[in-house]
Amino acid sequence: MPRQPLKNIAITLSLLALAAPLAANESEDEDGRHVAPASADQAAPPAEDPDGPPARRDDHRADDNRDGAESHPAATGETGAEPATPPAPDPVAPLELLGQSVPVGTFDTLYWTPDQSFRSIATPVPVLVAHGTRPGPHLCLTAAVHGDELNGIEMVRRLMYELEPDELAGTVVGVPIVNLDGFRNGSRYLSDRRDLNRYFPGRKNGSAASRVAYSLFENIVRHCDYLVDLHTGSQKRVNQPQLRADLENPQVVAFAKHFGGMTVLHSPSSSGMLRAAAVDQGIVAVTMEAGGPNRLEDDAVDYGVQALETLLENLDMRKASRFWGAPQPVFYESEWIRAGQGGILLSEVELNDQVKKGQILGTVTDPISNTGSAIIAPYDGRVLGMAVNQVVHAGFAAYRIGEEKSAEEVEAKAEQAQEQGDADGDDENTGAGASAEESDRPDGDTE
Ligand SMILES: [Zn+2]
Numbered sequence: 001m002p003r004q005p006l007k008n009i010a011i012t013l014s015l016l017a018l019a020a021p022l023a024a025n026e027s028e029d030e031d032g033r034h035v036a037p038a039s040a041d042q043a044a045p046p047a048e049d050p051d052g053p054p055a056r057r058d059d060h061r062a063d064d065n066r067d068g069a070e071s072h073p074a075a076t077g078e079t080g081a082e083p084a085t086p087p088a089p090d091p092v093a094p095l096e097l098l099g100q101s102v103p104v105g106t107f108d109t110l111y112w113t114p115d116q117s118f119r120s121i122a123t124p125v126p127v128l129v130a131h132g133t134r135p136g137p138h139l140c141l142t143a144a145v146h147g148d149e150l151n152g153i154e155m156v157r158r159l160m161y162e163l164e165p166d167e168l169a170g171t172v173v174g175v176p177i178v179n180l181d182g183f184r185n186g187s188r189y190l191s192d193r194r195d196l197n198r199y200f201p202g203r204k205n206g207s208a209a210s211r212v213a214y215s216l217f218e219n220i221v222r223h224c225d226y227l228v229d230l231h232t233g234s235q236k237r238v239n240q241p242q243l244r245a246d247l248e249n250p251q252v253v254a255f256a257k258h259f260g261g262m263t264v265l266h267s268p269s270s271s272g273m274l275r276a277a278a279v280d281q282g283i284v285a286v287t288m289e290a291g292g293p294n295r296l297e298d299d300a301v302d303y304g305v306q307a308l309e310t311l312l313e314n315l316d317m318r319k320a321s322r323f324w325g326a327p328q329p330v331f332y333e334s335e336w337i338r339a340g341q342g343g344i345l346l347s348e349v350e351l352n353d354q355v356k357k358g359q360i361l362g363t364v365t366d367p368i369s370n371t372g373s374a375i376i377a378p379y380d381g382r383v384l385g386m387a388v389n390q391v392v393h394a395g396f397a398a399y400r401i402g403e404e405k406s407a408e409e410v411e412a413k414a415e416q417a418q419e420q421g422d423a424d425g426d427d428e429n430t431g432a433g434a435s436a437e438e439s440d441r442p443d444g445d446t447e
Pocket residue numbers: 145146149231232446447
């Protein structure tokens with residue numbers, strides 16, 4: 001049953017209008033491909049087998065019938081109830097997390113202490129928890145893994161403090177500022193200058209960064225069914241607000257469809273990224289990118305919060321006051337188009353423009369010799385990310401052009417990749433994927 005169709009369309013249109021100028025983003029230097037969850041430890045949600053998994057999780061496995069769904073109740077066991085596998089939902093128990101116990105139907109602030117430094121001076125990192133009264137999934141939100149990415153911090157605050165635990169099915173865990181050191185220094189990095197988002201799932205006895213990653217992963221992430229890692233861009237490039245998701249994983253595809261109309265960019269996750277490590281452990285994860293670093297952008301924050309509200313609605317965790325009911329996400333494969341020479345880059349297109357094959361995206365001119373060249377769109381597509389005007393070197397990733405894919409195409413490809421992965425047991429795939437990833441790896445621009 002369509003819900004508030006007119007209102008939703010209006011909201012969507014205005015959000016789409018807002019989306020275009022939103023700033024900056026980073027892209028990712030990705031290389032690895034992470035196929036199906038292999039580790040079936042107790043925290044891992046089910047992969048393919050909807051009958052096997054714990055009751056808490058299985059009925060929240062993302063199905064794509066969001067629109068057709070008549071406001072189905074949030075109880076567990078609803079979808080899989082007909083076959084003779086009626087897992088009685090576990091009664092909701094107090095949440096045991098970080099050595100503390102959160103009673104059912106309450107909101108609490110816990111503290112996570114990554115113990116890689118002097119214990120006596122270690123700063124506990126606040127973790128917000130809303131533990132619902134009804135059974136449901138555990139959704140985790142992490143923000144500021146890069147300490148200078150502020151929009152996600154505000155998204156977590158807004159979302160967490162609008163939750164009413166006694167109305168909630170499942171549990172929402174929000175870590176507003178994962179990298180507290182970086183945040184205090186206004187820096188993307190940890191205090192040892194390492195990028196935390198390259199060290200997951202971390203090692204207990206590894207480098208400082210690896211230990212922080214390990215501590216977060218073991219103490220919090222492992223307890224999640226779903227994870228949304230909130231990021232913003234880096235300077236020098238701007239992006240559409242978007243999800244980054246490994247669309248070769250069917251569970252991730254289904255999950256990505258729960259965020260309303262938010263653009264979804266296929267982005268094979270590279271080794272060390274939080275979402276990659278989570279997916280490897282069977283925790284369905286995406287990255288959300290919105291806005292740029294070192295600033296708080298209300299439009300980007302609001303857009304992201306609405307997408308998260310829609311997610312909660314679609315996971316049957318609560319009835320949201322607003323959500324995107326009607327629009328479907330648009331899936332993209334993308335490629336970075338690079339400058340053929342060094343010089344002054346001046347763009348002729350804007351973010352979110354539709355471009356045609358052969359169209360000039362921008363020009364690069366050598367300021368000394370006055371020789372220049374154009375950067376040309378190699379295929380029809382949409383500008384999902386682009387560099388701001390600046391001095392570039394040859395090979396600089398200047399425009400991220402997305403080629404739209406239908407949901408059916410994406411799903412079919414994911415199934416195929418899954419089957420192939422299962423058959424090969426090998427995630428170093430050959431063929432188109434490898435070269436696409438290579439060309440998709442922008443310089444110094446990371447998720
Ligand atoms: Zn980031």
